[in-house]
Amino acid sequence: MKDGAVVRQGGETSHEDSYDWIQQRGCPRGRARQQFCFGADRLKYPMKRKNWQPGGGENSHGELRGKDEWERISWDEAIGYLADEINRIYDSYGPRAVIGAGGPAIDKLLLKKGGYIGITDTSSCGVYAFNVAALGLPGTDLGETNDRYDLKNAETIVLLGGNSVWSSGGSTMYNFKEAIEAGVQFVMVGPSYNATAALFDARWIPVYPGTDTAFLIGVAYEMIQQDVVDYEFLNKYCVGFDAEHMPSDATTTENFKGYLLGEYDGIEKTADWASAICGTPVEDIKWLAGQIGKDKKAMLLHNYALARCASADNVPQIIMTVGAMGGHMGKSGHAVGGAYKTFAGNCGATLAFPGEDGLPKIKNPVSEYISAPLLWQSILDGEFNTTGAAYSNKFNAKDIKQADIKMITFEANSKFQTTPNMLTGIDALRKLDLVVRSSHFFDANAQYADIVLPVTSEWERVGGFPGHQRSRETLIVYTQVTKPLYEAKTDQEIGRLLADKLGIDAGEIWPVSEKQQFMNQILGARVLDEKGEEQILVTVTDDDLKQWECDGQAQEGKVDLEKFLSDGCYTVQRSDGDGYGHIGYSDYISDPEKNPRPSASGKFEIYCQYKSDMLNSMGYSPEGTFKPYPTHIAAPEGREGMEGEYPFIVYNPHYLRRAHQIGDNMPWLRETWPNPVFLNTSDAAAKGIKTGDTVKVFNAHGAVLRTASVSDILMPGCVGLPHGAWLDYDEDNKIDRAGADNVLCGGVTSGMGTSGYNNYNCDFALYDGASLQPDCELPQRIVDLA
Ligand SMILES: Nc1nc2c(c(=O)[nH]1)N[C@H]1C(S)=C(S)[C@@H](COP(=O)(O)OP(=O)(O)OC[C@H]3O[C@@H](n4cnc5c(=O)[nH]c(N)nc54)[C@H](O)[C@@H]3O)O[C@H]1N2
Ligand SMILES: Nc1nc2c(c(=O)[nH]1)N[C@H]1C(S)=C(S)[C@@H](COP(=O)(O)OP(=O)(O)OC[C@H]3O[C@@H](n4cnc5c(=O)[nH]c(N)nc54)[C@H](O)[C@@H]3O)O[C@H]1N2
Ligand SMILES: [Mo]
Numbered sequence: 001m002k003d004g005a006v007v008r009q010g011g012e013t014s015h016e017d018s019y020d021w022i023q024q025r026g027c028p029r030g031r032a033r034q035q036f037c038f039g040a041d042r043l044k045y046p047m048k049r050k051n052w053q054p055g056g057g058e059n060s061h062g063e064l065r066g067k068d069e070w071e072r073i074s075w076d077e078a079i080g081y082l083a084d085e086i087n088r089i090y091d092s093y094g095p096r097a098v099i100g101a102g103g104p105a106i107d108k109l110l111l112k113k114g115g116y117i118g119i120t121d122t123s124s125c126g127v128y129a130f131n132v133a134a135l136g137l138p139g140t141d142l143g144e145t146n147d148r149y150d151l152k153n154a155e156t157i158v159l160l161g162g163n164s165v166w167s168s169g170g171s172t173m174y175n176f177k178e179a180i181e182a183g184v185q186f187v188m189v190g191p192s193y194n195a196t197a198a199l200f201d202a203r204w205i206p207v208y209p210g211t212d213t214a215f216l217i218g219v220a221y222e223m224i225q226q227d228v229v230d231y232e233f234l235n236k237y238c239v240g241f242d243a244e245h246m247p248s249d250a251t252t253t254e255n256f257k258g259y260l261l262g263e264y265d266g267i268e269k270t271a272d273w274a275s276a277i278c279g280t281p282v283e284d285i286k287w288l289a290g291q292i293g294k295d296k297k298a299m300l301l302h303n304y305a306l307a308r309c310a311s312a313d314n315v316p317q318i319i320m321t322v323g324a325m326g327g328h329m330g331k332s333g334h335a336v337g338g339a340y341k342t343f344a345g346n347c348g349a350t351l352a353f354p355g356e357d358g359l360p361k362i363k364n365p366v367s368e369y370i371s372a373p374l375l376w377q378s379i380l381d382g383e384f385n386t387t388g389a390a391y392s393n394k395f396n397a398k399d400i401k402q403a404d405i406k407m408i409t410f411e412a413n414s415k416f417q418t419t420p421n422m423l424t425g426i427d428a429l430r431k432l433d434l435v436v437r438s439s440h441f442f443d444a445n446a447q448y449a450d451i452v453l454p455v456t457s458e459w460e461r462v463g464g465f466p467g468h469q470r471s472r473e474t475l476i477v478y479t480q481v482t483k484p485l486y487e488a489k490t491d492q493e494i495g496r497l498l499a500d501k502l503g504i505d506a507g508e509i510w511p512v513s514e515k516q517q518f519m520n521q522i523l524g525a526r527v528l529d530e531k532g533e534e535q536i537l538v539t540v541t542d543d544d545l546k547q548w549e550c551d552g553q554a555q556e557g558k559v560d561l562e563k564f565l566s567d568g569c570y571t572v573q574r575s576d577g578d579g580y581g582h583i584g585y586s587d588y589i590s591d592p593e594k595n596p597r598p599s600a601s602g603k604f605e606i607y608c609q610y611k612s613d614m615l616n617s618m619g620y621s622p623e624g625t626f627k628p629y630p631t632h633i634a635a636p637e638g639r640e641g642m643e644g645e646y647p648f649i650v651y652n653p654h655y656l657r658r659a660h661q662i663g664d665n666m667p668w669l670r671e672t673w674p675n676p677v678f679l680n681t682s683d684a685a686a687k688g689i690k691t692g693d694t695v696k697v698f699n700a701h702g703a704v705l706r707t708a709s710v711s712d713i714l715m716p717g718c719v720g721l722p723h724g725a726w727l728d729y730d731e732d733n734k735i736d737r738a739g740a741d742n743v744l745c746g747g748v749t750s751g752m753g754t755s756g757y758n759n760y761n762c763d764f765a766l767y768d769g770a771s772l773q774p775d776c777e778l779p780q781r782i783v784d785l786a
Contacts, residue, residue, distance in 0.1 A: 029663045112508070154298060249609045350470065414661050421745070660724045696766075702736065748760065
């Protein structure tokens with residue numbers, strides 16, 4: 001910083017960069033971060049929507065949400081309005097009139113007021129939000145693939161979806177360097193030959209979004225035909241592949257092999273059968289079956305895009321099943337499991353991590369949740385149908401609960417933008433008494449709110465450990481770059497002010513200062529040694545504690561406090577063959593009796609009674625839809641809907657311009673990543689569309705405009721609409737000019753109540769109105785009321 005301006009920004013430089021000691025580098029969003037902190041469009045002071053008045057009902061003028069004018073108010077006024085309204089709503093209607101989502105300050109105070117109804121969402125992990133431990137997998141199937149040094153020992157690495165080049169932060173792709181150099185054959189399975197496929201020079205196996213289960217069932221059938229099934233592995237480590245190896249709790253005699261051979265429905269699940277559903281050429285299905293057979297060293301690494309699809313509920317079990325059929329667990333050069341975010345290609349114990357901040361956990365006295373894809377409709381209807389947060393709890397969608405919602409908070413989330421069925425969301429928000437937004441910019445969540453509070457960014461806070469950017473070998477730490485800008489306050493400062501007004505003891509929620517919380521995390525930070533023992537990471541002296549005005553005991557660690565903070569990160573130095581290696585499932589494979597898997601049988605359950613009982617009990621799909629073994633199930637929209645009115649499938653790549661909707665406004669990112677809609681060449685040509693044309697993409701849920709990017713890197717029949725653009729809705733013409741994904745992603749769900757972002761139907765046409773201007777030429781959303 002020089003004279004209050006950023007002069008240089010960089011990555012980790014505390015050591016040389018090598019495969020053994022990887023430097024962490026910033027992603028594009030990180031590199032543009034100065035436009036986040038110092039952006040001309042930062043929210044500068046608290047604001048109130050002009051026609052909103054306290055008291056609820058007509059006083060709120062809810063119909064004007066999204067189009068009203070704004071007034072600048074003082075923090076005193078803002079906190080006063082909030083406290084009065086919270087008291088009024090809780091006194092008149094109780095906690096079940098409020099929706100929150102685990103925010104850091106206002107939501108915590110709402111918990112103290114009696115709680116709120118939560119939102120339950122399969123979001124990131126899609127159908128892996130299911131209790132997949134019942135199948136024998138680790139939670140969300142992440143953690144039991146191998147350490148990065150083992151990637152080179154595979155012959156073939158199959159990526160089932162995923163685009164880590166765009167979506168894994170920092171230096172994650174470096175994990176694969178040795179494997180690329182060793183000439184490992186990479187395969188990309190999915191609707192697009194994305195940047196990750198290109199980096200790996202992968203063979204592309206095209207599969208329509210949401211049809212991976214059918215594809216893998218075809219692969220499984222072919223593995224039997226080609227006699228490459230590892231029966232020894234199946235018989236020892238799995239149940240339910242065939243009639244001779246059924247679990248003791250099975251209530252039917254059906255099994256996966258019988259299903260493949262058509263014994264129950266008369267249909268053999270051949271490559272031709274699969275191809276008709278998933279669009280994959282038959283020869284690709286046969287080729288892959290041979291490539292991942294029992295005598296091949298293969299890794300099946302999946303991301304979660306294929307699980308973020310309606311009716312994908314069988315994905316976790318079919319990936320596990322095909323992996324087990326090849327015997328690909330528990331051995332060097334073999335792996336089956338999740339490859340996601342900073343853990344893509346590198347699993348095993350987390351080697352460096354922060355301590356606890358010292359804040360108590362506060363329980364929500366209300367234990368009811370609304371399913372995300374149905375959230376907005378539920379608010380409008382005054383009734384909803386789920387109970388319990390986790391998908392492992394039994395619930396039934398037909399068990400309807402009433403709730404007359406009056407208030408919602410968007411605190412450290414952007415649920416209005418990121419939850420399906422956004423246009424219904426507009427109507428739902430307009431029905432409420434109070435919508436509160438705390439954030440950094442005038443995004444759609446702020447635009448449709450009543451009270452908007454400016455919060456500090458990380459650069460303005462005392463310091464911390466980014467919670468969502470953990471990785472195995474690196475611990476990132478941030479420290480203050482500048483004093484808080486304008487009137488922005490930290491969440492906790494806002495929380496303390498509001499607590500005082502509500503008569504709640506802030507000390508019960510935040511017993512120590514933000515500085516002390518940070519210091520607690522530093523003092524508690526640990527690094528694992530090669531024996532797996534936890535060692536103190538940071539040396540903190542009495543002088544340090546005095547200077548930081550913090551309590552604590554001086555301690556001796558691996559790195560001095562000042563160096564740790566100025567490096568901004570600590571990375572563990574590795575070497576091939578060190579004590580940190582990890583081969584997933586090796587404990588189970590070497591001694592299955594002593595180390596059973598967490599399923600009922602203790603084995604991988606290719607037949608899982610719990611799975612079908614649970615999914616069938618939920619009631620979003622017709623009764624009896626789910627079998628205990630993996631089967632293909634048609635989605636309510638998606639591939640099976642392509643013969644209908646909207647003959648394309650739209651999926652939502654997570655996009656380089658943004659992290660969800662965060663950063664969509666930043667000028668450098670807008671200029672570099674124009675946020676087009678991705679179309680296939682032949683599909684576009686048939687409609688007379690070329691790159692640069694303005695296109696209208698539409699379906700039963702809404703319509704958006706985007707500029708076409710036409711290429712052969714996505715399958716015919718597919719449309720790629722990037723995730724997270726800030727809604728820019730033209731109500732008169734009922735069209736969103738920004739291309740917000742959740743305008744098209746409707747409130748349709750199935751199975752476990754999945755948010756199916758990647759398989760809904762649409763159509764598109766050349767737009768007959770004025771062409772879109774590039775996003776980077778649009779004015780910034782600056783609300784200047786000074
Ligand atoms: N730049 C950036 N990075 C991010 C995020 C962001 O918003 N922006 N978000 C972060 C978060 S929270 C998440 S959850 C991750 C998501 O990370 P990813 O899961 O990697 O992201 P996606 O872009 O949804 O999907 C990646 C690829 O999967 C393929 N795909 C889509 N649908 C299917 C399908 O049904 N089957 C198969 N086989 N392939 C499919 C597409 O080709 C797509 O390119 O990204 C994280 N990283
Ligand atoms: N159609 C469709 N919808 C999707 C997806 C998709 O692929 N397609 N992807 C889904 C996925 S995987 C995910 S993870 C979700 C993400 O959904 P969200 O978590 O709702 O998305 P974010 O944009 O990350 O929202 C975080 C917000 O918190 C604000 N914020 C950040 N830090 C702080 C803080 O310290 N204090 C406060 N008060 N605010 C803060 C940011 O400015 C931002 O507005 O979206 C999901 N929605
Ligand atoms: Mo996510």
